[in-house]
Amino acid sequence: MKVSIIPVLGLTSILSPFAFADTTRLSDIQVIGHQSGQSLVDFIPSVTTIKGKELQKKRQTSLGDTLSQEAGVTSTQFGPSASRPVIRGLDGDRIRILQNSLGTLDASTQSLDHAIPVDTLTVDQIEIVRGPMSLLYGSSAVGGVVNIVTNRIHSEYEAGFSTQILSQGETANNGLSNAVQMNYGKNNWMFHIDGSTRNLGDQKIPKYSRSSKKRESDPVAKEVKNKIPNSYNQQDNMALGVSKIFSKGYIGASFNHYNTSYGTVVEDEVNIDMIQNRFELHGEYRPDSAIFRKIKFKSAQSDYQHKELESGDTGTIFKNNGNESRLELINKSGEFEGVSGLQTQIFTFKASGEEAFLPTSDNYKYSAFTYQELKKEKNTFSAGARIESTDIKKKASANFGAKDERNYVGLNASLGHQYKFNQENSLSTSVSYTERAPNFQELYSNGAHVATGTFEIGSDQLTKEKATAAEISFKSTTNKNQFTANVYSQFFNDYIALNPTGNTQTVDGEDFDEYAYQQVDAVFYGMDLENKNNLGTIRNGVVSLINKFDFIRAKNKKSGDNLSRISPPRFSAGVEYSKDNWSTDVEAQYVFEQTKTSPNETRSKAYTLTNIGYNYTFTGQRSALSLFARVRNIFDVEARNHVSFLKEIAPLPGRNLIVGAQLQF
Numbered sequence: 001m002k003v004s005i006i007p008v009l010g011l012t013s014i015l016s017p018f019a020f021a022d023t024t025r026l027s028d029i030q031v032i033g034h035q036s037g038q039s040l041v042d043f044i045p046s047v048t049t050i051k052g053k054e055l056q057k058k059r060q061t062s063l064g065d066t067l068s069q070e071a072g073v074t075s076t077q078f079g080p081s082a083s084r085p086v087i088r089g090l091d092g093d094r095i096r097i098l099q100n101s102l103g104t105l106d107a108s109t110q111s112l113d114h115a116i117p118v119d120t121l122t123v124d125q126i127e128i129v130r131g132p133m134s135l136l137y138g139s140s141a142v143g144g145v146v147n148i149v150t151n152r153i154h155s156e157y158e159a160g161f162s163t164q165i166l167s168q169g170e171t172a173n174n175g176l177s178n179a180v181q182m183n184y185g186k187n188n189w190m191f192h193i194d195g196s197t198r199n200l201g202d203q204k205i206p207k208y209s210r211s212s213k214k215r216e217s218d219p220v221a222k223e224v225k226n227k228i229p230n231s232y233n234q235q236d237n238m239a240l241g242v243s244k245i246f247s248k249g250y251i252g253a254s255f256n257h258y259n260t261s262y263g264t265v266v267e268d269e270v271n272i273d274m275i276q277n278r279f280e281l282h283g284e285y286r287p288d289s290a291i292f293r294k295i296k297f298k299s300a301q302s303d304y305q306h307k308e309l310e311s312g313d314t315g316t317i318f319k320n321n322g323n324e325s326r327l328e329l330i331n332k333s334g335e336f337e338g339v340s341g342l343q344t345q346i347f348t349f350k351a352s353g354e355e356a357f358l359p360t361s362d363n364y365k366y367s368a369f370t371y372q373e374l375k376k377e378k379n380t381f382s383a384g385a386r387i388e389s390t391d392i393k394k395k396a397s398a399n400f401g402a403k404d405e406r407n408y409v410g411l412n413a414s415l416g417h418q419y420k421f422n423q424e425n426s427l428s429t430s431v432s433y434t435e436r437a438p439n440f441q442e443l444y445s446n447g448a449h450v451a452t453g454t455f456e457i458g459s460d461q462l463t464k465e466k467a468t469a470a471e472i473s474f475k476s477t478t479n480k481n482q483f484t485a486n487v488y489s490q491f492f493n494d495y496i497a498l499n500p501t502g503n504t505q506t507v508d509g510e511d512f513d514e515y516a517y518q519q520v521d522a523v524f525y526g527m528d529l530e531n532k533n534n535l536g537t538i539r540n541g542v543v544s545l546i547n548k549f550d551f552i553r554a555k556n557k558k559s560g561d562n563l564s565r566i567s568p569p570r571f572s573a574g575v576e577y578s579k580d581n582w583s584t585d586v587e588a589q590y591v592f593e594q595t596k597t598s599p600n601e602t603r604s605k606a607y608t609l610t611n612i613g614y615n616y617t618f619t620g621q622r623s624a625l626s627l628f629a630r631v632r633n634i635f636d637v638e639a640r641n642h643v644s645f646l647k648e649i650a651p652l653p654g655r656n657l658i659v660g661a662q663l664q665f
Helices: 052-058 063-067 212-217 440-444
Strands: 047-051 073-075 085-087 095-099 125-130 144-149 160-170 175-186 189-200 203-208 225-228 233-246 249-263 270-285 292-310 313-333 336-353 361-376 379-394 404-420 425-436 446-449 454-457 465-477 481-507 510-538 541-556 570-579 582-591 607-619 624-632 656-664
Touching (some): 047 052, 052 607, 052 624, 085 125, 454 481
Parallel strands (some): 095 144
Antiparallel strands (some): 073 085, 125 144, 160 656, 175 189, 189 233, 233 249, 270 292, 292 313, 313 336, 336 361, 379 404, 404 425, 425 465, 541 570, 570 582, 582 607
C-alpha cells in the first residue's frame, strides 16, 4: 500500500452556513460526528441524528436502506447489500458519505453495485444533513452529508471496562448477525475493540422478482418467484482503537478491517468480494489563546480493493488507495466566532481486467475555507467561502488512450440569517453557490460494466457543474412538540447526468444498454417536514405521534422534461408508546405513484409499508439486557423503489421478522 498522508486542513466543526437552530454558542459545537458534544445537530434544522433504540429499530444491511424512510432521504437500492443514500433527489458524487467526519475512500460512487464498506452493526450514530454542505465538506457535498459515527477513538476519558454484545436473526433472508464492542480506560488511556459478522441468504420477496410490465414485455419460460436470486451477503468486520486524553486535548488512532462478499442481483453469476483496511488519526488541542480556542486534526488512510467474480473467475479488480485529512482552527472574539481550515484528498483509483470500464487515475483535491458568524440579539448573520483545487491525471493505457490531465478550481460561498422569535421558535434563510468539478468516472468511463448490465461512456469535454441553492427553514421545539419544516430549491447549470442513449453495445456476444454522461441545466425543488407530538399519558405511559412528509421535483430547465429516478411524494405516520422498561411502536409509510417520469422512464405504482416493533429492557446495577422484535412490511406488500435502477427486477423485501438481544455491562 502506498501511503500518502498529507495533513490537510479541513473543516469539520461549526454551525452550518446554510441553516441555524436554537443553540447560541459555538463552544457547544465540535464536529459532525463523535460522541456527545461533537455534533452539528443543534445547529441545522435539516439534520437528523439516529442512535440508540432508534438506530436499532431502523438498522438494515446497507446504509442507504437504513436511512431510506427518513424525510428527504431515499435509497439507490441496488439489492439488499449495495445501497447509497439519495438526499433530495441527489446521489452519487453529490452526497458525501463520511466516517467519523472523513471520507470513506471507497468505490461506492463509481457504480451502484459497489457497497459502502461500513457495517451498520458497529455504528454508534448516523447523522444526516440535507441540503448543500459544500462549504464545509467539499463540492461533493452539494446535495448533503451522511456521517457514520463510531466510538473507536475516544475524545473523553471513562475509567473502567464496558462491553456491548448484539445478536439478531431475521426471516426475510434466514440471516444471523452478531456484533461486540469493548472499551477500557485506565490512567487517561482509552482502548477499544469491536467486531461483527453477518451471514444472510437470498432476499425473500412477495410474488415475482420481475415486475408485471417486465414479464409482459419480455416473457421467459420460468419466472423467478418469492426471492431475489444472488442477493446473499456475508460480512466480517474488526476494529481496534487507542487514545490518550490530556488536560487540553487528546490524540488517538484506530484500524478497521472490513471484508464482505455479496451477490450483485443483476447477474446471477456475478459476485463481489470487497476488502478495506482503514487507519484513522485524530487529535485536538485547546490552547490558552485569546483568538483560537481549539485546533483539531483528523486523517484517514485507506487501502481498498474489490473483485468482481463471474462464476468464480475474477473479471475486474477495483482499487482505491488514498488519504483524506483536515485541520481546523476555531476562533471566537466577542459576538464574532467561526472556523477556518484546510482539507486535502489524495487517492489513486485503478480498475484492471477484461471488463474494466475506468482508467487508472491519480486524483488530488486541496481546499481552504472559512465560515464566520455574528450574533446580534435575536439575529444571527453568517457568511462563508471555500476555494477548491481539483487535479485529475489519467494514465495512458491500451483501452483508454494517451495520458490526460484536467485541472479545475471551484468556488463556494454562502450567506445565512436566523431570527429567533423566542427560545422555542426560529426561522432561518440561506443562499449558497457551489461549483463541482467532474470526477474521473464522468470524464473517462468507456466500457461495459457486467455487474450493472450497462455500457458507460464519459466525456472529457465536461465543464464544472454550478449550483445555486436557497432554503427557508422553520423549527419549533417545546417539551411536547418538535416540528421542522424545510422548503428548498437548487438550480444547476451544466448538471452532469448519466442518461440512456437508446443504443446498445455488444461486448463478447452480450448486449449492454448504453449510457452516456451529458450536461443539462436542471432545477430541483421541494420540501420535507418532520413532527413529533407528545399526546399525553395513558396508564402512566407516554404516547407520541410521529409524522413525516417529503416532496421533490427535478426538471431539465431547457426542455421541461422531468429527470429520471426522482422519488415520488411520501407520507408516514407512526405512534409510539413507552412505559417504564418497555416500548412499542407502529408506523406506516405511503409512497405515492410516480407519474412525473422522464421520457425514457416507466411509472412506479403506489404502495404502503407498515412496520411494528417491541422492546423490553431488563436493568441491573451495572448491566442492561434489551430484547427486541420487529416486523417490517407486515402485509407482505410488493413495493418497487422508483429511485432504483433495478425497480423492474428487484422489489423491496417482503415480510421480515427480526428478533434480537443486546447486552451491556
